Amino acid sequence: xxxxxxxxxxxxxxxxxxxxxxxxxxxxxxxxxxxxxxxxxxxxxxxxxxxxxxxxxxxxxxxxxxxxxxxxxxxxxxxxxxxxxxxxxxxxxxxxxxxxxxxxxxxxxxxxxxxxxxxxxxxxxxxxxxxxxxxxxxxxxxxxxxxxxxxxxxxxxxxxxxxxxxxxxxxxxxxxxxxxxxxxxxxxxxxxxxxxxxxxxxxxxxxxxxxxxxxxxxxxxxxxxxxxxxxxxxxxxxxxxxxxxxxxxxxxxxxxxxxxxxxxxxxxxxxxxxxxxxxxxxxxxxxxxxxxxxxxxxxxxxxxxx
Amino acid sequence: xxxxxxxxxxxxxxxxxxxxxxxxxxxxxxxxxxxxxxxxxxxxxxxxxxxxxxxxxxxxxxxxxxxxxxxxxxxxxxxxxxxxxxxxxxxxxxxxxxxxxxxxxxxxxxxxxxxxxxxxxxxxxxxxxxxxxxxxxxxxxxxxxxxxxxxxxxxxxxxxxxxxxxxxxxxxxxxxxxxxxxxxxxxxxxxxxxxxxxxxxxxxxxxxxxxxxxxxxxxxxxxxxxxxxxxxxxxxxxxxxxxxxxxxxxxxxxxxxxxxxxxxxxxxxxxxxxxxxxxxxxxxxxxxxxxxxxxxxxxxxxxxxxxxxxxxxxxxxxxxxxxxxxxxxxxxxxxxxxxxxxxxxxxxxxxxxxxxxxxxxxxxxxxxxxxxxxxxxxxxxxxxxxxxxxxxxxxxxxxxxxxxxxxxxxxxxxxxxxxxxxxxxxxxxxxxxxxxxxxxxxxxxxxxxxxxxxxxxxxxxxxxxxxxxxxxxxxxxxxx
Numbered sequence: 001x002x003x004x005x006x007x008x009x010x011x012x013x014x015x016x017x018x019x020x021x022x023x024x025x026x027x028x029x030x031x032x033x034x035x036x037x038x039x040x041x042x043x044x045x046x047x048x049x050x051x052x053x054x055x056x057x058x059x060x061x062x063x064x065x066x067x068x069x070x071x072x073x074x075x076x077x078x079x080x081x082x083x084x085x086x087x088x089x090x091x092x093x094x095x096x097x098x099x100x101x102x103x104x105x106x107x108x109x110x111x112x113x114x115x116x117x118x119x120x121x122x123x124x125x126x127x128x129x130x131x132x133x134x135x136x137x138x139x140x141x142x143x144x145x146x147x148x149x150x151x152x153x154x155x156x157x158x159x160x161x162x163x164x165x166x167x168x169x170x171x172x173x174x175x176x177x178x179x180x181x182x183x184x185x186x187x188x189x190x191x192x193x194x195x196x197x198x199x200x201x202x203x204x205x206x207x208x209x210x211x212x213x214x215x216x217x218x219x220x221x222x223x224x225x226x227x228x229x230x231x232x233x234x235x236x237x238x239x240x241x242x243x244x245x246x247x248x249x250x251x252x253x254x255x256x257x258x259x260x261x262x263x264x265x266x267x268x269x270x271x272x273x274x275x276x277x278x279x280x281x282x283x284x285x286x287x288x289x290x291x292x293x294x295x296x297x298x299x300x301x302x303x304x305x306x
Numbered sequence: 307x308x309x310x311x312x313x314x315x316x317x318x319x320x321x322x323x324x325x326x327x328x329x330x331x332x333x334x335x336x337x338x339x340x341x342x343x344x345x346x347x348x349x350x351x352x353x354x355x356x357x358x359x360x361x362x363x364x365x366x367x368x369x370x371x372x373x374x375x376x377x378x379x380x381x382x383x384x385x386x387x388x389x390x391x392x393x394x395x396x397x398x399x400x401x402x403x404x405x406x407x408x409x410x411x412x413x414x415x416x417x418x419x420x421x422x423x424x425x426x427x428x429x430x431x432x433x434x435x436x437x438x439x440x441x442x443x444x445x446x447x448x449x450x451x452x453x454x455x456x457x458x459x460x461x462x463x464x465x466x467x468x469x470x471x472x473x474x475x476x477x478x479x480x481x482x483x484x485x486x487x488x489x490x491x492x493x494x495x496x497x498x499x500x501x502x503x504x505x506x507x508x509x510x511x512x513x514x515x516x517x518x519x520x521x522x523x524x525x526x527x528x529x530x531x532x533x534x535x536x537x538x539x540x541x542x543x544x545x546x547x548x549x550x551x552x553x554x555x556x557x558x559x560x561x562x563x564x565x566x567x568x569x570x571x572x573x574x575x576x577x578x579x580x581x582x583x584x585x586x587x588x589x590x591x592x593x594x595x596x597x598x599x600x601x602x603x604x605x606x607x608x609x610x611x612x613x614x615x616x617x618x619x620x621x622x623x624x625x626x627x628x629x630x631x632x633x634x635x636x637x638x639x640x641x642x643x644x645x646x647x648x649x650x651x652x653x654x655x656x657x658x659x660x661x662x663x664x665x666x667x668x669x670x671x672x673x674x675x676x677x678x679x680x681x682x683x684x685x686x687x688x689x690x691x692x693x694x695x696x697x698x699x700x701x702x703x704x705x706x707x708x709x710x711x712x713x714x715x716x717x718x719x720x721x722x723x724x725x726x727x728x729x730x731x732x733x734x735x736x737x738x739x740x741x742x743x744x745x746x747x748x749x750x751x752x753x754x755x756x757x758x759x760x761x762x763x764x765x766x767x768x769x770x771x772x773x774x775x776x777x778x779x780x781x782x783x784x785x786x
Contacts, residue, residue, distance in 0.1 A: 002563050006576045072377065083378065090367070091539055094552040105367040109380070151576070251576040302576055 384778030440628025
């Protein structure tokens, strides 16, 4: 496969995954913010997804959603993300299924429809966000049932799971910052609950632990659950699987990569909640982020070499 | 529902051939089937179909992006839903005419880059060749597979008021538009259920397979690595590049994906360098190789021409084919046909005056109101003067320009492009059209897809069909 194509496929899925994550966060924060704006402000959301130059902040829910979805000066606005995803998809059409291209093209057209912005202002913002999220669900479903299991699929999944780990780590960091500002244990539990909502894990948590909020249980689930598709461990495991396949088919060089992903996988798998608490969750997350960044750099090297 | 007003107010243009009506205002027989359909369809329904067509183009991504204020806007190439219909007899002549023409043009290119008999025999002046910007010295004596230089072409035809098809220009470099031939047909299938088979319309969908076979035939390798080289996503024909690559199942590459090593061309892949055997390039000659042509080009590949001359890679079309579709050379195509094939041209040339000749310049200046003047190296409808609509001042300015280098200009009488019915504001109205059939040549001869791109000047009374100047397109039906 052309190195440029591999790179485009990785970024296609990275962008789509990022978009999906941001939309979830916006929805969850919207609900929480309407309940208690003093606990769930918009500033951390904007701060996390904009670059250092950004000076725009707002505590108006609709303004914030508009900024996060439509503003083209915002590098990570959904509109920018989907535009970039579409450009990536467009240049690799012979490598992705026709259905997948049509799906992302339609998402782009939906997003650029002049009426849509009005809809956010005048109708139900949750429905608005859900309508956008649906495009990501369709994208994932379409990829699953139409894309052959081969090099393209593996590269796309590498992108998807790299991004998903980043997003879970970021969301957790945001919550940790907020938690650090309060000593009220009830408030703390709100934040943990909010984290679960943001990554879509609340339902599973309730099923497993009922309605008792225990910080350790949340951390274990978010980082170590083997079956929850948005736990860090699950994503790293998938990431490792797809990287291994690419190494086996000589699409990726073994070099450091096998070592890095193996190390990351075991560091999450063979650790205990006590261990995590000892080193501090912040440190634990920082290490994961560093490993992910190293893995990403190693894969990018494929594109830049030869 | 005989009279649904669709046909009322069809104002035929004076002394112009209309594709649907004959001179006695009766329908031409090839339109009967489709007219029956129209008569039984309300304007509301047709308008809905028009909207549907627009939506389909958008949702299928048959678009090009126009960038303004940092924002990309997706545009579609305007499409008129009423097909242009050509009879089997008419098509037979077009097909034979294009085959003959391409045969002669290909022999001409071979001759020019080798022995140059046609110059030595005094048929074409040598200076015309050497001053032509499309003439590539780099191609002299280069042996190309099966002596085929023009694998892919899209000859532009127009139908004059005598009902005959004339050749307007022979696009022999990197003609575009074939994806619209394919896409327009896909849209027609969805707009008019059952109507295509009922009218015995010939299918065009084989084009990508045929193209692939021709490209494959160029390599001695049984399983050659064929790629399509695009200038990239900002090119207005990018949609076409992605479509052709997808439909042929070949890799779409950009210049930066390729590299030349020891006179072989490779693509940079995730598992190392992979040799490339055939390149269908949609990059102009000038940008192909910064070492030999435009040194600033980042669209091409350094060293690719040397690899080509060594026969290590095939480039399609061959570099240098532009020498045969230059507007100044065009005048000589009928002579080429006689010289190389000893045949009379089946398709006529449009009478063309070379302004480098004083007598012709004088004649053109005198009759300028009936003339269109073009630069010999222009394309896309730019840099033209349409005598009948130009102001005195425009004419004076233009002639001033001409006088600086008259041999760079040609003039042709203003043509009466034939008109075809278009669905505009709920009614059928005649609009000027041309026709670009797509031909593929290889060792086994020339194949022409039974169809083509019919371009329409959607502005009332306009003669300019170029998409860059407000033109649109129609599906083109060739009947069995």
